Amino acid sequence: MKLTCSTEADLFPAAKQLLESFPDARIFALYGSMGAGKTTFIKAICAELGVGDIVQSPTFSIVNEYKTVDGDSIYHFDFYRIRKTEEAFDIGYEDYLYSGNYCFMEWPEMIETLLPEDTVRILITGENQRLIESF
Numbered sequence: 095m096k097l098t099c100s101t102e103a104d105l106f107p108a109a110k111q112l113l114e115s116f117p118d119a120r121i122f123a124l125y126g127s128m129g130a131g132k133t134t135f136i137k138a139i140c141a142e143l144g145v146g147d148i149v150q151s152p153t154f155s156i157v158n159e160y161k162t163v164d165g166d167s168i169y170h171f172d173f174y175r176i177r178k179t180e181e182a183f184d185i186g187y188e189d190y191l192y193s194g195n196y197c198f199m200e201w202p203e204m205i206e207t208l209l210p211e212d213t214v215r216i217l218i219t220g221e222n223q224r225l226i227e228s229f
Contacts, residue, residue, distance in 0.1 A: 105138035123202035126218035
């Protein structure tokens with residue numbers, strides 16, 4: 095999957111296409127530099143999934159839980175502040191990742207060795223235009 099987004103509005107059809115491209119996937123790792131648009135893209139994905147909550151980066155809490163209109167949980171991680179893999183165990187990352195619910199991760203490189211094999215990896219690059227591609 096490879097998508098180009100020129101505006102923030104382009105992220106909504108991109109989010110829909112991502113979910114349609116990986117219909118059985120529940121774990122998504124988003125890579126990109128600071129300010130690449132990881133959180134903004136996760137907001138669009140959550141909107142597509144029916145989240146009514148305010149979606150914001152869980153930089154200090156490490157994980158946010160959102161509810162869909164159907165009452166399903168979606169987990170949003172920001173591992174930027176994780177310094178040792180053991181810290182992921184402290185927050186119970188396994189309970190989230192193996193819950194069967196959608197999990198979206200920012201800065202997954204901080205826990206790369208813990209990611210399940212079926213994790214969908216997404217790279218976001220670009221400044222004026224965003225290139226969103228799976229790898």
